[in-house]
Every structure is written in C-alpha cells, then in structure tokens.
Amino acid sequence: MSIHSSLAAATTKLPIPVLSTYSVGHFEKLRLISLSTALPLAERDTLEPLSRRVSLDRKENLFRQDEPAGSVYNVSSGALRLYRILPDGRRQVTGFAFPGDFLGLSLLDRFNVSADALGPVTACRFDRRAFMELVRSQPNLMMHLHEITGHELSRAKDMMVLLGRRTADEKIAAFLMGLRARYAQIGWSAVTLELPMNRLDIADHLGLTIETVSRTLSRLDREGCILIVPGGVRLVDHARLDRLSAH
C-alpha cells in the first residue's frame, strides 16, 4: 500500500461540489496523504510498518486528557477537536487536527488534551514505546518531529495573542483565514471553506459564546465579507479579512 503525494495535487482539481448537507465531505478524500505532508519520504517508510489503522465515528473519542499516553497518532482522514475541560464544565478547544497532523508527538507520559472526532476519522496508531525507540535511533527523524512540535508551539502562541488581545470580529476572521491556510497546506483549496466543526466548537476555540460566533458570522455575511453556506463559508472580501486577522 503505497502513499502517493500526487493525491494531494489530485484533490485540488476535484470539481467543487455544491453541498446540500452539513457533511464533512472532502475530508474523506484526503486519506493516505497523511504522513507525507509532514515527513520526507524516507522517514515515512520507516514509520509505516509500525502503524495500525484505527477508525472513529462522529463524536467518538480517540483519547482523553491526563490518560496515560500509550500511543502516538497520525491523522489519515477526517478532522478532530482537541480540548480541555475545566471542573465546572467550561471548555477550551485548543485546536483541530486534520489529515497529516500528529497527536501525542510531545511523547509525554500523558495526553495533555482530549481528542474526539468531528466526523468519520481514520488514523494511524503507533505504539509510543516503539515509536520512541525508532525515533531515538534516527536523529533526522527526531529533528523533524522536534521541528513539527516547534511549529505547534508557535501556533499555540498565535492562539494566546488571539485569545488575549483580539476582538470577536478579529477572532472569527483570523480563525477563518487560519483554517484556509491549513487547508492549503494539506493540498486542499476550494472556493468554499468547509467547517467540519459546529458553532459551539468554534466558540470554545475562540473564547466566545455560541451566540457571539453566530451573530458575528451573520453580520460578516450581511456586510458582504463572507457568505454563509451549508457546511461552511465562502470568503468574499479578502482585503477586509486580511486586515481583521493581520498579525
């Protein structure tokens, strides 16, 4: 079973279907580009024999915060939300995982977030110990993983700025633009930006309430900045979105 990076290119050329549902449509088509988006070919091949495939349905949990981290995962298809919950139920969605993303890569004893599927998900599971041993023996691979973690840390700091110092409008704009950029990275650009997560997930990600997210999106739509469509949005006024999300 070989993994073709050409698939990424192929998917960008797919006709853009008009969606009539809230589906997570395209994510399913992104199967198998997983490792190649993050790692060079040679390293991907060393990892592959170690992996076992897992599948999840919508709302199923992959792992929980503070649970002993026995595995490392690489998302193959679908999307997940990563979050923490406070004792009283308040939730912070720390991020979303998409095809190609690694989960549990910091190799700590315990997961530092919970993860569950936003729709059908498949992922590669690696035994943590075996993964660590392999990685330890391959300096280049290790450096790559460290680099990935470094980028994740940098994005975490982006989120801090967003959460601490930006208005609701800016948060929404930055979220949409950021999502678009990530989709582009995994080789999936489309006119319609699909939102596999619901309003509450977005709210808990941006430190807002569901009502504020809804109102802000509605207003941006009314003002011609975006266009709300079933299952996602279209970004219309790029100049304004750029200005709002600028950092």
Next chain:
Amino acid sequence: MSIHSSLAAATTKLPIPVLSTYSVGHFEKLRLISLSTALPLAERDTLEPLSRRVSLDRKENLFRQDEPAGSVYNVSSGALRLYRILPDGRRQVTGFAFPGDFLGLSLLDRFNVSADALGPVTACRFDRRAFMELVRSQPNLMMHLHEITGHELSRAKDMMVLLGRRTADEKIAAFLMGLRARYAQIGWSAVTLELPMNRLDIADHLGLTIETVSRTLSRLDREGCILIVPGGVRLVDHARLDRLSAH
C-alpha cells in the same frame, strides 16, 4: 528517569532570604544552576563548553520576534518577559523566563517571540548551528530537549484555557499560584512571592488591562486572600486561591 528530580530536591533546601526591596534579588543568587535544573549533569557538561555568557540590564532586549534565530539561550539569573506585539501595539506576554529556562529551543529559523529583561539578567548563549549538531549526535540529549518543549507546549495550552475561559479573579489567582509553583521548581520557595514584572506585564500576560489587574489584586488583598507588599505579594488564603485557580 525524571529530568528535574535530583537537583530540584537539593536546591529547595537553600536558606530562604528575607527581602525588603523591589529588587530582583533572589534571581541573582540562582546563577549556575541554570543548565542543571533542566538537564542531567552529564549532558550539562557536554553543553557548557559551547556557551558564552551574556548580560542584560533591565529593559534591554535579548532577541526579537521574527529575527533569524542564530542562538539558543539558557537563563542563568534574572527574569525576562516573552511577548508578541500586534501591528497596532496591543501586546500579549506569552510567558516569563526564569533561571534554568531555555529560549529558542524549538530550533526554528526565527524566534517566535521577543524577549527582554525585567531586571539584570545573565544567560548562556549557544550558537544555534553548533547546538543543533551536538544535539543531533546525542539522542538522549535530543529526547530531553524534546521533552522540555513538550512541557512548554502543555503550559501553552494551560494558557489558552486561562485566556479563553477564565474570569479576571481566576486569571490572577492562577497566575500567582503558577508562579509560586515555578519558583518551587527552581528551588526557591519564600513567604513572599516576588513579582519581578510590573502590573502592565501581568495584564498583557492575562489578557486584561492594567486597571483590572490592579483592582483585582486590591480586592483580593482587602478580602484577606493575599497581602500586597513592595515587590510582590504574600499568599494568605491558600484554600481560596486553590479553588480559584483549580483546573
């Protein structure tokens, strides 16, 4: 095989000096335990020959966001603020660095924050390329650095929860308790919790305004929860602070 255990235990037995000023007093006394707080002895010795000492005065800058990262630093004494600034001047202090902390450890091309000294600071500077080569050749060292970065990432997620989902009271309480915990880690426990950063730094760290920080601290003082003293605070009502900062 914990990184922290042995030395942490030793340093916590240091006598606790009593301070009477705004000074960054204690930080200066923590010289030279720098590397050892984060790394085992053997690895510290391999690193030390590579380092060159740098000193900064209060308000001096160590490096800036987006600047090419030519060096990795390890703080020896003093404290720094790490921050990002938005085009319009809004600032998010992503964290503070204390003795033992590494800066630039993610080894990316560019620094992802700016850093400047809150008071007199000394640090060890390593050439990034040399550091990377050394690290690449020593899997154990590499794993340790990766683990440190993993912990930093976990703390970044704590900050997201704090910024996105907590009230001003909780932010302040969590900040104070967190600072206390970090001081304990570097072997410095005292009755008075020194605050080397000013109110504006705290505000920009917690996503609040300076007025709200001041008001909240005043109220917690008035209510007997803490005691504001020159240069810091004393934590009085631990039960309440625990409750407020619980996660």
Next chain:
DNA sequence: CGGAGGATTGATGCTGTTCAAGCGTAGTGG
C-alpha cells in the same frame, strides 16, 4: 408529521474596558 439538534435573533445585564484623576515612591538636580 413530529421530534431533535443546531443555528439564529432579540432583549437585557454584567464584567471588564476606557477615560481620567490622584497617590506614593524613587531618583535627580539645584
């Protein structure tokens, strides 16, 4: 057709911001 889950919209209110004034202490120079 009817129910469930998600999203939208409106009315009201609170938390934290903004604007503004005043205080305390450290540092400086006459």
Next chain:
DNA sequence: CCACTACGCTTGAACAGCATCAATCCTCCG
C-alpha cells in the same frame, strides 16, 4: 536637603462588548 519630575500603581465613573437568558427557526431524519 528639599523641590521637582517620572514612573508605576490605585481608584472612580461612565461605557461597551460580549455574555446570558429566552424564544424561534431551520434542516435532517425517523
């Protein structure tokens, strides 16, 4: 030695942005 300034911090009053509470709508699906 004291006046004067600078800086950081505190406090007050009015305001705004976002939250809260509540009702309604829409779409999917059994």
